[in-house]
Amino acid sequence: MIDLDPAPRPQSLTLTFFGIHVLGRDVALSSGCVIEIFERVGVTEEAVRSTLTRMVNRGLLDRHRQGRRMYFGLTPRAVAVLRDGHDRVWSTGAVNRHWRGQWTLVGFSLPEAWRRQRHDLRSRLTWGGFGPLQNGLWVAPGEADVAALLGDLGLDAHLRVFRGTVLEPTEVAQVVETAFDTGAIAAGYRAFLERWSGPADRPDDPLRRQLLLHTDWLELVRRDPHLPAEHLPADWPAIPAEELFRAIAREVAAAAGREAARLMETVPTG
Structure with missing residues (x-):
């Protein structure tokens, strides 16, 4: 089993699941299926219910009651957050190779x-x-x-x-060194590589693996200021880390999607 240190917060895991399996669909999920899904990543029922309530209070989820059941769907604010995360992961990427000096x-x-x-x-x-x-x-x-x-x-x-743009006597390297902790950023990517490189330690459950992988990666890229590659070391660990993330994400996508579809209980919101 992969141990994430620190363990991902229930809200981060919830956003990950909704971002992969709900974003773009006009549906809400029952609290019961959310509890069942997150039980497999070690989140208790109490923590799930508390997280759903906090996310409603923060404007990230809407409640939808159907009879005695409660369902939770994405708000416009949450949709914006999730689309930003999707862009950072799949479009922007972890390595800034196209910086134009601005x-x-x-x-x-x-x-x-x-x-x-x-x-x-x-x-x-x-x-x-x-x-x-x-x-x-x-x-x-x-x-x-x-x-x-x-x-x-x-x-x-x-x-x-x-x-x-930077002008003399200031150098870009000075700006990068002063404003950003590149050592901590690099350490995060190296830790990701260490956590996810060993096949013997990977979770067997594809949905669990997908949730942990995407949550771990998104936390990294959201802390990464996307510094220009030309001003970073040649062995910058974001490059192999991103390759590993994308390889595992592709590997688990189909099986995780089938498992999510089996577990999801939804009602339309549109």
């Missing part, structure tokens, strides 16, 4: 008392691939859509957004 910069100054707003802003910037270059100035490689990333935080008056 950086997006976000400067901000918030009142000292706005601790929650500052935390939310920094969390959102990190999610969007930004790193702190210096106090109050964050950068991301490429042309980041800051309006889409930060627009709902209500902080526009406190933000200054720019796009440009």
Whole structure:
């Protein structure tokens, strides 16, 4: 059995399952089948019910009652999150080979008392691939859509957004080294390779294996700022890690899909 360290959160596993097997379909899943599905990855019934309630409260799931049964479907917000994750995994990829020298910069100054707003802003910037270059100035490689990333935080008056290139005496390597912890990013990919390379340790259940694999990989790529490959070491571990992920994902897709279809109890939402 593969041991993920740390173990994936139930919400991450739930988003993974909905992203693979529900996204693009106008259906909701019964709480009972969700409980049965996640039992195979070690999530208790209590944890599943608690997670579903929290996801409803966070605007990620809608409840649909049919008689005495409760069903859960994706909200527009969840659909946007899952499509972003799908794009990061299958379109953007883990390696930035097409960088054109552009950086997006976000400067901000918030009142000292706005601790929650500052935390939310920094969390959102990190999610969007930004790193702190210096106090109050964050950068991301490429042309980041800051309006889409930060627009709902209500902080526009406190933000200054720019796009440009690095000029002497600054070097791109300095920006990468200062704003991003490349050592930690690389360590994450190496740990993924170690966890998933040994065939003797792989779960036999294809659906379980799919859920753990995709959740593990998505957590990695969402923490990866997609730094330009030309400014990273030649042996950057994201390259073999992505090849391994895609190979295993293809290997388990058909059998996991059949098992998911067997277990899913749905009602239409459209």
